[in-house]
């Protein structure tokens with residue numbers, strides 16, 4: 001039994017965690033097989049999550065949120081990853097999008113969208129990536145042209161998490177097609193009955209198969225000009241950049257939670273599986289591999305918790321968050337690979353959690369800013385030193 005305790009945990013957060021854990025155990029895990037088969041969660045889960053205060057937990061109560069802080073999102077993220085339930089992205093909905101609105105939205109925008117996101121009436125998504133522009137976000141081609149009191153949007157996005165259910169999509173658009181970063185703005189789309197807005201097919205992914213990841217298309221979509229996030233055009237790139245440490249830290253927190261689960265699953269497995277007349281755990285290679293994995297998970301946990309403490313103190317810088325993101329997602333894949341090996345052929349069977357972890361975790365090195373981009377961020381900071 002691990003004796004590690006989170007340095008930021010409080011008795012109140014423990015109660016909150018127990019509630020969230022019960023929710024995943026009873027309302028989410030039993031449905032994961034079905035959701036994976038249909039490539040999306042049932043819509044009802046969003047409402048249920050809203051009812052127990054799991055959505056927008058870190059948004060002030062005056063906007064319908066839970067009145068908590070980043071630590072509440074961290075607890076939710078840990079529990080979701082511990083449960084290996086990644087069919088609906090709470091990180092995108094609450095941890096990221098709600099905070100864009102809170103930070104940059106007008107009072108009217110906050111009142112209009114945050115309470116509905118907190119209740120689960122509205123599901124949120126963020127649409128930045130395009131078929132021809134992922135890492136190089138400044139090169140997006142989706143345009144929004146001002147026409148009287150409206151913007152007219154044309155273009156398309158791909159790989160959009162929560163995209164099938166999303167009622168509220170924050171779309172990165174070019175309001176100045178000639179401008180690079182300074183030409184980017186964030187426009188909020190309320191998708192219900194929105195003319196010219198279309199969702200594509202469910203994308204066939206190697207992992208996270210219950211997650212609704214889709215393409216979005218905009219064909220002369222008209223939205224009121226007041227849906228511009230913040231009131232100034234050309235601020236989108238800076239707005240996205242400013243929120244990155246928190247977003248990347250959430251990915252790191254999730255990666256460490258999965259790593260811990262992988263070690264636990266594997267320990268249980270090698271205790272009961274026998275070969276050559278003895279349990280696998282009695283063999284030196286198994287013991288040493290497990291010791292290495294546990295060490296890696298513990299170092300990752302310690303570093304990430306230090307980042308959480310720094311973030312709460314307002315001191316987590318972009319490069320340290322980038323370090324946490326690339327290193328934990330890389331180590332997660334490494335640890336899971338070793339753990340899968342210790343399962344033998346059963347590790348390759350999807351009915352075993354370690355096989356799903358292997359497929360689900362791979363994307364951690366790609367999204368949220370690829371790990372190569374993270375190293376660029378760190379290298380640039382080194383250059384400046």
Ligand SMILES: Cc1cc2nc3c(=O)[nH]c(=O)nc-3n(C[C@H](O)[C@H](O)[C@H](O)COP(=O)(O)OP(=O)(O)OC[C@H]3O[C@@H](n4cnc5c(N)ncnc54)[C@H](O)[C@@H]3O)c2cc1C
Nearest residue numbers: 126127128129133134135136159160161366367368370372
């Ligand atoms: C399951 C999933 C969910 C996603 N969810 C969302 C979402 O909700 N919203 C959204 O907007 N996007 C989402 N994405 C997109 C994701 O953020 C992008 O895939 C990612 O940013 C990489 O962009 P790309 O795929 O276009 O790869 P590219 O940018 O084409 O990169 C290809 C390779 O080149 C490398 N590379 C690129 N530039 C450099 C450089 N300067 N130096 C060194 N190497 C470089 C990359 O690291 C990568 O290895 C999701 C992706 C996936 C797979």
